[in-house]
Amino acid sequence: MNHGSKSNGAEEYKSDPKTSNKLEEIMSTVPKRKGAWLMFNDLYLYERFWCSSFQLEGILRAQDHFKPQPNDVILSSTPKSGTTWLKALAFAITTRSCVDESTNPLLTRLAHDCVPFLEFKLHSSPQKLNLDVPVVATHIPYTSLPKSIINSGCKIVYICRDPKDAFVSLWQFHHRVRPKGEEVSAWEDLPLEDAFEFFCEGFTPGGPYWDHLLGYWRASLESPEKILFLKYENLKKKTEYWIKKMAQFMGYPLSLEEEDKGVVQKIIDLCSFENLSNLEVNKSGKARLDVGIGVNTFEFKNNTYFRKGKVGDWKNYLTPEMATRLDQITEQKLNGSGLTLHVLPNA
Numbered sequence: 001m002n003h004g005s006k007s008n009g010a011e012e013y014k015s016d017p018k019t020s021n022k023l024e025e026i027m028s029t030v031p032k033r034k035g036a037w038l039m040f041n042d043l044y045l046y047e048r049f050w051c052s053s054f055q056l057e058g059i060l061r062a063q064d065h066f067k068p069q070p071n072d073v074i075l076s077s078t079p080k081s082g083t084t085w086l087k088a089l090a091f092a093i094t095t096r097s098c099v100d101e102s103t104n105p106l107l108t109r110l111a112h113d114c115v116p117f118l119e120f121k122l123h124s125s126p127q128k129l130n131l132d133v134p135v136v137a138t139h140i141p142y143t144s145l146p147k148s149i150i151n152s153g154c155k156i157v158y159i160c161r162d163p164k165d166a167f168v169s170l171w172q173f174h175h176r177v178r179p180k181g182e183e184v185s186a187w188e189d190l191p192l193e194d195a196f197e198f199f200c201e202g203f204t205p206g207g208p209y210w211d212h213l214l215g216y217w218r219a220s221l222e223s224p225e226k227i228l229f230l231k232y233e234n235l236k237k238k239t240e241y242w243i244k245k246m247a248q249f250m251g252y253p254l255s256l257e258e259e260d261k262g263v264v265q266k267i268i269d270l271c272s273f274e275n276l277s278n279l280e281v282n283k284s285g286k287a288r289l290d291v292g293i294g295v296n297t298f299e300f301k302n303n304t305y306f307r308k309g310k311v312g313d314w315k316n317y318l319t320p321e322m323a324t325r326l327d328q329i330t331e332q333k334l335n336g337s338g339l340t341l342h343v344l345p346n347a
């Protein structure tokens with residue numbers, strides 16, 4: 001995939017009235033709710049998932065124009081489930097033979113600059129990456145993915161996370177990216193209790209949370225050769241095992257020679273929360289999110305993508321009752337699917 005090229009269809013979309021007409025029609029017909037999260041004014045229920053107008057625009061653009069190569073790998077997740085980490089790992093895996101350790105772009109760029117999103121433009125470095133990396137990421141639910149992805153030979157790596165931690169991370173993100181000072185009134189405070197209610201009823205960007213997971217989970221059961229389903233907690237606990245599994249699945253298996261040379265450990269170290277969060281670019285750099293063609297650019301600090309990177313931080317925010325309620329919803333929603341999100345002790 002060529003970064004900065006037409007790979008995500010943005011160029012075509014600008015001159016494609018068909019997609020823009022579709023956007024207008026959908027926005028005026030589907031259920032809409034006043035947005036409470038992040039910078040979104042309203043969320044639209046499109047194909048059974050809540051999304052902002054700019055996400056919807058990106059989804060339609062991707063559906064109409066994205067043309068994957070057969071060897072492309074799609075990384076997918078709901079927000080705050082480990083996307084940044086997964087991007088870093090996939091980038092390190094796929095580029096390990098053509099990038100020098102000391103000049104790895106991950107050392108000087110936000111992971112989102114190394115692996116772009118399919119449906120929106122989030123960038124931090126003004127310079128385009130001068131590398132052809134066959135990886136692209138998305139938050140699009142499985143059922144709304146472009147048909148070109150479903151019908152192609154390209155593989156999908158999905159990551160999910162305990163909803164309790166994902167919820168806390170999302171709520172924290174809302175406040176960390178919120179503009180300070182005068183602009184703050186344009187972006188309402190979202191008390192934890194209100195955010196929690198929204199999350200439980202499925203009203204989050206990309207939500208309902210559980211439905212997003214289930215879409216990919218069921219597809220992974222049907223086509224295990226095409227979709228690798230990962231859990232953040234497992235990746236934390238058995239990082240080496242899952243990196244090797246991921247590399248193999250993506251078509252970049254680690255050779256015995258590489259293993260002897262400690263390549264896996266180098267990937268783990270490079271992509272670790274401790275390493276990435278302490279890099280200058282991730283401490284003081286800024287990311288820009290283009291929300292709609294020619295409409296708005298929203299800017300925030302790269303460090304908003306690195307908070308604690310821990311399993312079980314929810315204990316510091318949720319009451320036992322809130323935790324039980326979320327666990328019950330999870331159990332109810334996942335019942336019969338074969339998917340469990342029980343976090344192992346000491347994970």
Ligand code: PAP
Nearest residue numbers: 079080081082083084085169272273306307308309
């Ligand atoms: P996104 O979907 O908006 O891109 P995403 O990267 O999925 O965000 O979520 C950020 C979470 O991943 C943060 O979790 P926390 O709020 O619970 O701390 C962030 O700290 C965590 N994270 C970022 N990088 C890493 C990493 N290298 N290893 C582990 N966790 C990480």
